[in-house]
Amino acid sequence: MSRSPLDGRGRLRVQGFDGDTESVETDDTTAPTAPTAATDRRAWARFRRDRAAVAGLVVIVLMTLLAVFARPIEVGGVVVQPIALAPYDPAASGVAPTYRPPSLSHPFGTDWAGRDVFSRVLYGGRYSLSIGVVAVSLALVVGVPLGAVAGYVGGWVDEAIMRFVDVLYAFPFLVLAIALVAVFGQGFWKLVGALVVVGWIGYARLIRGEVLSVVERDYVVAARAVGASDRRILTRHVVPNAVAPVVVQATLNVGTVVLSAAALGFLGLGLQPGTAEWGSMLSAGRDTLVGGEWWVTVFPGLAIFLFVLAINLVGDGVRDALDPDAGPDRYRTREAR
Amino acid sequence: MALLEVEDLDVRFYTEGGVVQAVDGLSYTLDRGERLGVVGESGAGKTVAALALLDLLDAPGRVEGGSIRFDGEEVLGASPDRLRRLRGGEIGLVFQDPETALDPVYTVGEQVAEAVRVHTDRDGDAAHDRAVSLLDRVGIPDPATRATQYPHEFSGGMAQRAVVAIALAGEPDLLVADEPTTALDVTIQAQLLDLFDDLAADDLAVQFISHDLGVVAEFCDRVLVMYAGQAVERAPVDELFYDPKHPYTAGLLSAVPRIGDDRDRLQTIPGATPDLASPPPGCRFHPRCPYAEDACTKRDPPLAAVDSEGDAHHAACLAYVDDADFDGDLDFYVEVGEEVGDP
Numbered sequence: 221m222s223r224s225p226l227d228g229r230g231r232l233r234v235q236g237f238d239g240d241t242e243s244v245e246t247d248d249t250t251a252p253t254a255p256t257a258a259t260d261r262r263a264w265a266r267f268r269r270d271r272a273a274v275a276g277l278v279v280i281v282l283m284t285l286l287a288v289f290a291r292p293i294e295v296g297g298v299v300v301q302p303i304a305l306a307p308y309d310p311a312a313s314g315v316a317p318t319y320r321p322p323s324l325s326h327p328f329g330t331d332w333a334g335r336d337v338f339s340r341v342l343y344g345g346r347y348s349l350s351i352g353v354v355a356v357s358l359a360l361v362v363g364v365p366l367g368a369v370a371g372y373v374g375g376w377v378d379e380a381i382m383r384f385v386d387v388l389y390a391f392p393f394l395v396l397a398i399a400l401v402a403v404f405g406q407g408f409w410k411l412v413g414a415l416v417v418v419g420w421i422g423y424a425r426l427i428r429g430e431v432l433s434v435v436e437r438d439y440v441v442a443a444r445a446v447g448a449s450d451r452r453i454l455t456r457h458v459v460p461n462a463v464a465p466v467v468v469q470a471t472l473n474v475g476t477v478v479l480s481a482a483a484l485g486f487l488g489l490g491l492q493p494g495t496a497e498w499g500s501m502l503s504a505g506r507d508t509l510v511g512g513e514w515w516v517t518v519f520p521g522l523a524i525f526l527f528v529l530a531i532n533l534v535g536d537g538v539r540d541a542l543d544p545d546a547g548p549d550r551y552r553t554r555e556a557r
Numbered sequence: 558m559a560l561l562e563v564e565d566l567d568v569r570f571y572t573e574g575g576v577v578q579a580v581d582g583l584s585y586t587l588d589r590g591e592r593l594g595v596v597g598e599s600g601a602g603k604t605v606a607a608l609a610l611l612d613l614l615d616a617p618g619r620v621e622g623g624s625i626r627f628d629g630e631e632v633l634g635a636s637p638d639r640l641r642r643l644r645g646g647e648i649g650l651v652f653q654d655p656e657t658a659l660d661p662v663y664t665v666g667e668q669v670a671e672a673v674r675v676h677t678d679r680d681g682d683a684a685h686d687r688a689v690s691l692l693d694r695v696g697i698p699d700p701a702t703r704a705t706q707y708p709h710e711f712s713g714g715m716a717q718r719a720v721v722a723i724a725l726a727g728e729p730d731l732l733v734a735d736e737p738t739t740a741l742d743v744t745i746q747a748q749l750l751d752l753f754d755d756l757a758a759d760d761l762a763v764q765f766i767s768h769d770l771g772v773v774a775e776f777c778d779r780v781l782v783m784y785a786g787q788a789v790e791r792a793p794v795d796e797l798f799y800d801p802k803h804p805y806t807a808g809l810l811s812a813v814p815r816i817g818d819d820r821d822r823l824q825t826i827p828g829a830t831p832d833l834a835s836p837p838p839g840c841r842f843h844p845r846c847p848y849a850e851d852a853c854t855k856r857d858p859p860l861a862a863v864d865s866e867g868d869a870h871h872a873a874c875l876a877y878v879d880d881a882d883f884d885g886d887l888d889f890y891v892e893v894g895e896e897v898g899d900p
Contacts, residue, residue: 438657445611446645446672446723456671460662 266541273537279530283523287345306339310496319513329515331505340496341519347497348527351408352478355415356470362416363423364459364466370424371431371462372454382428385421393418394483401489411490415477422473423466430462437461468539475531482524498524558629559586560762561610561731567622568605568614568786575834579605579618581786584860589730590760594777594794596767596809600830602786603766607733610764611644628730646676649724653736655716659708665719666692666704669726676727691722696752714745721752731762738772750776770813774798782806785831785841788860792870799891802863802872804846807889840875850875852882 267273286305293301307325308315313333320330328337370381388396400414434440435458443453484490485499486506493500498520505516568580580602587593595603608614610625612632625632627647635643644650652658660668669688674680679687685704692700695718708716717737724732734753738746753776757763767773773780773794780797782790782805790803801807808826828845831837837844843853852875860873875881 438652438654439660441608441613442650442652442658442720442723443660443671444613444644445650446727447641447643447675448671449641456663457660461660 263541267537270537270540272533273540276530276533276537279526280534283345283527283530284349286342287349290339290342290346306336306342308336308339310335310340310343311494312336319508319511319516321513322515328519329513331501331516332508337501337515337519340501341498341523344496344498344501344520345523345527347408347491347495348478348481348499348524351412351415351481351497352474352531355412355419355477355481356474358412358416359419359473360423360466360470363420364427364463366420367424367427368431368454368459368462371428372435372450372458378428381424385424388418388421391418393480394487397480397484398487398489401484406489406492408491411481411484414484415480419473419477422469426469427459427462427466430465431458434458434462464542465539468535468542471538472532472535475528475535478524478531479528560589560591560628561587561764562626563606563610563623564626565623566606566609566625567620568602568609569619569621571617571619572834577833578836579786579833580609583623583783583786583788585781585788585791587731587762587764589762590757591779592757592763592765592777594765594767594773594780595783596770596773596780597783598768598830600785600833601783603783604735606783607650607735607764607766610733611648611650612640613644613650641675645672645724645727645729647727647729648731648733649727649729651717651720651724651732651734651737654740655711655713655720656708656740658720659711659716661708664705664707665711665716669704669719669722672723672726688722688726691725692719694725695719695722696748697722713741714748717741717745717749718752721749721756725756729761731764732756733764733766735766736768737765739767739769746772770798770809782809785836786833787841787873788871789842789874790870790872791860792872796870800870801889801891802870802877802887803842803874804848804887804889805842806872807887808845810891811889840873848876848885848887850883850885856881 288301289303290306291304291310292299313335315336316326316330316334318330318332318334320326322329326336326338328341331337366381370378396418397414400417401410404410404413440453440457443457481490482499482502485497486503488503490500491497493504501520502517508516564584566580566583570577570579583606585593597603605614605618609620610632614620620633627643632643659665666685666688669691670684673684673687689700689704692704697703697715697718711719738749741749750772753763765773765777777794780792780794781788782803784805790797790801790806797806798810801810811824812826814823826845831841831844839854839856840858843849846853856875858873858875858878860871861877862868863870863872863877875883876887
């Protein structure tokens with residue numbers, strides 16, 4: 221201490237040991253830890269230790285690869301992916317007699333039109349998986365900014381957005397989706413649109429709640445105290461710290477969305493009838509449940525089951541990896557739909 | 558002209574339990590390069606007053622009256638642009654808990670660089686270089702490497718230095734430090750005080766909020782004692798410690814445990830800080846004051862000069878108000894004993 225106005229004036233010198241502080245200068249530095257381990261790298265390390273989650277990830281990657289390599293992909297007349305794992309064209313009818321039970325040449329049997337179910341299940345992954353991923357991504361794009369703005373700005377903006385969310389929540393999901401499909405018609409993007417309309421509200425609510433708690437943190441006040449603008453604070457400090465539970469929820473929701481798409485497909489509201497989407501295949505084969513041709517419905521059903529299970533395992537793993545303290549029930553608010 | 562002039566500052570919180578008068582008629586000034594200590598119990602309004610300087614109070618808190626002039630310019634009601642320049646550019650803020658004042662998702666260097674970018678026209682590498690030199694300025698060893706690390710890799714003392722670096726990024730004239738050493742252990746505290754000492758030597762004014770009287774005695778030029786939202790005593794530091802005029806200050810000083818003291822129990826001020834939603838009538842300290850008389854329950858004493866010579870020392874007690882109906886004597890005194898040597 222270079223100066224102290226009270227030096228030498230008796231026992232009021234509360235800090236009686238200040239002569240020594242100069243010599244203990246070194247304790248302040250932590251031993252430099254290993255080079256920067258970013259948060260996501262630590263999260264990945266935790267995720268990798270979770271065997272169920274890794275198994276789920278393997279299943280998802282496998283199903284994705286199978287879907288991608290099921291049939292060749294052409295972009296503008298140029299073949300960009302020449303491999304065809306599916307032995308038959310999934311849309312071609314009459315490749316074999318109808319309703320053949322599983323055999324070596326048709327491992328999953330054939331359906332009412334003589335189409336190869338194995339090829340259709342492989343190829344159908346393209347629809348189901350892409351619907352899940354695209355619908356969830358779009359719902360995030362809509363829900364996260366709206367929820368974040370609602371939580372950060374507050375006031376009537378918050379009221380307006382959240383009451384709108386409440387109104388959407390009040391509709392039974394299927395009724396709303398049926399109404400949307402009835403109005404706009406069938407097709408991939410319309411189906412995705414219906415799923416986004418009912419999907420974003422969950423993310424908006426979730427991130428709003430997180431934002432409300434994050435804005436109370438000191439580093440947000442600190443960012444305001446150095447003169448950062450509101451937009452900067454929201455996008456750079458608030459959202460990145462609030463988004464983890466939303467990521468978990470979104471991962472889990474990919475499964476829910478695939479299920480919803482399958483449910484809509486089963487009701488005949490999904491893609492065009494005859495498309496090799498898993499839900500539509502179940503729907504088209506529902507008469508065969510009575511007739512005993514189990515393979516027509518069991519294999520697409522199994523595919524849905526496997527994919528959703530894998531997604532849930534991965535989602536749980538992501539949650540544990542991002543937030544090891546959170547209990548298992550924390551993000552399960554809207555799952556019991 | 559003083560660098561900072563606060564006049565009659567009034568801050569209220571509108572809560573469900575009623576209107577809380579968190580800061581009530583607070584006035585003080587701060588000169589360039591001066592170090593002002595603000596002390597008081599928890600809930601005395603120290604932090605609220607500091608946040609009000611930067612207009613950082615959030616609902617339900619609101620500045621209801623008074624004036625805050627920085628460099629002669631009114632802060633209250635300034636435009637958002639002006640406020641953004643003020644925040645960090647003219648007044649830097651250092652928080653109590655360094656671990657929570659840093660955003661866990663960015664490197665420390667990035668957070669300093671962000672503050673640099675807000676207040677200077679440096680960007681990209683220039684901002685980063687400036688950040689590294691700021692980290693160096695606050696005494697972080699190997700600043701280039703430390704800049705690439707995340708807050709969780711910093712110890713408390715190092716993190717607090719980084720927070721100071723962020724506060725310095727806009728080259729402010731005033732540093733408001735809100736209990737900057739409370740979360741740290743004493744050796745680190747001493748090092749940080751050295752750092753503040755060093756910074757204040759460069760003509761940086763410091764408003765140092767603390768409830769550690771020892772730290773204040775060591776560091777500050779002048780002290781403002783706050784109780785229940787009001788300033789109760791304002792004095793140069795040695796006068797405050799050797800000749801306290803307000804019973805509350807005397808109570809605070811007597812509560813400081815001393816080495817070599819043979820009392821079994823620590824001295825306390827009986828009672829608790831009043832509920833600011835319904836403060837006691839008259840002097841707010843009277844329910845806890847051993848010298849309180851009838852008059853104290855009726856009249857709220859103004860901050861008055863305690864003696865005729867000079868106007869440096871003020872206290873808010875009826876004992877110093879000439880026309881008050883106060884007959885008693887404040888019969889406390891400070892005993893300056895033998896210097897306590899090393900044990």
